[in-house]
Amino acid sequence: MPQMPVTVPFLDLQQQIAPLRDEIDTAIRRVIDSCAFVLGEELRAFEAEFAAFCDTRYAIGVDSGTSALHLILRGLGIGPGDEVILPPNSFIATAECVSLAGATPVFADVDPQTHQIDPECVRRAITPRTRAVIPVHLFGRTADLNPLLALTQAHGIHLVEDACQAHGARYHGRRVGGFGIAAAWSFYPGKNLGAFGDGGAITTNDEALRDTLLQLRDHGQKRKYEHAMVGVNGRLDNLQAAVLRVKLRHLESWNAARRRAAARYTALLAGSDCTPPAPLRPGEDHVYHLYVVRHPHRSAVAAALQENKVGFGYHYPVPLHRTPAYAGLGCGPGSYPHSERLADEIVSLPMFAELTDLQIERVCDVLKRAPLVSG
Ligand SMILES: Cc1ncc(COP(=O)(O)O)c(C=O)c1O
Numbered sequence: 597m598p599q600m601p602v603t604v605p606f607l608d609l610q611q612q613i614a615p616l617r618d619e620i621d622t623a624i625r626r627v628i629d630s631c632a633f634v635l636g637e638e639l640r641a642f643e644a645e646f647a648a649f650c651d652t653r654y655a656i657g658v659d660s661g662t663s664a665l666h667l668i669l670r671g672l673g674i675g676p677g678d679e680v681i682l683p684p685n686s687f688i689a690t691a692e693c694v695s696l697a698g699a700t701p702v703f704a705d706v707d708p709q710t711h712q713i714d715p716e717c718v719r720r721a722i723t724p725r726t727r728a729v730i731p732v733h734l735f736g737r738t739a740d741l742n743p744l745l746a747l748t749q750a751h752g753i754h755l756v757e758d759a760c761q762a763h764g765a766r767y768h769g770r771r772v773g774g775f776g777i778a779a780a781w782s783f784y785p786g787k788n789l790g791a792f793g794d795g796g797a798i799t800t801n802d803e804a805l806r807d808t809l810l811q812l813r814d815h816g817q818k819r820k821y822e823h824a825m826v827g828v829n830g831r832l833d834n835l836q837a838a839v840l841r842v843k844l845r846h847l848e849s850w851n852a853a854r855r856r857a858a859a860r861y862t863a864l865l866a867g868s869d870c871t872p873p874a875p876l877r878p879g880e881d882h883v884y885h886l887y888v889v890r891h892p893h894r895s896a897v898a899a900a901l902q903e904n905k906v907g908f909g910y911h912y913p914v915p916l917h918r919t920p921a922y923a924g925l926g927c928g929p930g931s932y933p934h935s936e937r938l939a940d941e942i943v944s945l946p947m948f949a950e951l952t953d954l955q956i957e958r959v960c961d962v963l964k965r966a967p968l969v970s971g
Pocket residue numbers: 660661662663686687689690732758760761781782783784794795796
């Protein structure tokens with residue numbers, strides 16, 4: 597009998613959900629039976645459990661990672677005339693939140709090895725208008741927080757973690773999410789901790805900020821119809837909270853499986869034209885939301901992956917300062933050379949906790965045999 601070729605999806609949520617199906621169905625039924633869909637017990641329980649997981653005093657459930665970032669900036673009083681520094685190689689939400697708050701995004705280039713924002717570039721980007729820096733723990737790898745914390749403290753500005761890709765990562769042994777004034781989390785379905793739709797959270801140790809954020813996410817009200825400020829409808833709903841409570845219990849083991857898959861990829865790709873993620877430096881951690889390699893002939897590799905039915909992606913294909921959305925900032929080609937070069941060379945390979953050794957071998961085989969045509 598001819599052997600079926602091994603196809604490898606980029607992500608396979610069916611496999612993640614199947615073994616949890618009964619537990620999740622029970623949790624969903626519990627919410628439906630209670631008819632408490634908004635701001636109820638499930639949300640409060642998830643917030644307590646997620647805060648405990650992140651080792652922070654508070655977690656506030658919101659409707660997306662984008663809202664989390666936006667509301668943090670609003671809660672800190674950041675607005676028109678203010679500048680916020682962030683890396684150009686992130687999902688657009690990291691910049692959008694700054695624009696939504698009425699402030700100006702200012703980019704700082706990244707370390708080409710780690711892909712994370714470079715503290716030295718941040719230092720050069722600080723002006724008297726700078727109010728905050730948003731390091732992104734990109735791909736699930738921890739950003740270089742210690743020098744950034746030293747910088748932000750010295751300048752009296754805020755550090756806001758974009759932890760939307762880094763659920764469970766630790767920096768020098770401590771969970772990310774509590775290093776700055778606040779951290780933003782996304783529970784978009786494909787994240788390491790994903791809901792059944794959009795969702796997000798904010799973690800913080802600051803009680804006053806937490807009180808403001810609770811109001812901002814709920815139309816600026818503390819009590820019904822007492823609107824102390826202009827807020828948004830940005831609540832995480834109880835159905836999502838119930839699903840997330842089930843999944844949170846598996847996050848550590850999923851992250852361990854992702855790390856094992858990453859190690860297998862890295863071992864198999866040794867000596868090939870693919871550059872795997874740089875080894876972790878002391879104190880760093882990686883939860884491999886994405887496993888991203890560099891290749892000098894990216895388009896040839898992409899064609900081979902496509903032809904062999906291997907899922908892949910580019911995270912991200914266009915640095916934020918080169919998107920039409922941010923053309924108005926006037927950052928031309930060459931403004932952030934490391935981010936620009938990475939955008940041309942990166943390929944994200946299939947990565948999820950249930951990925952098998954056979955699938956990883958298949959992906960590496962395809963990569964190693966890709967004809968090296970320049971592109
Ligand atoms: C780094 C980063 N920041 C922010 C976001 C925004 O999160 P959401 O899609 O939940 O709005 C994402 C989600 O993809 C992200 O990856």
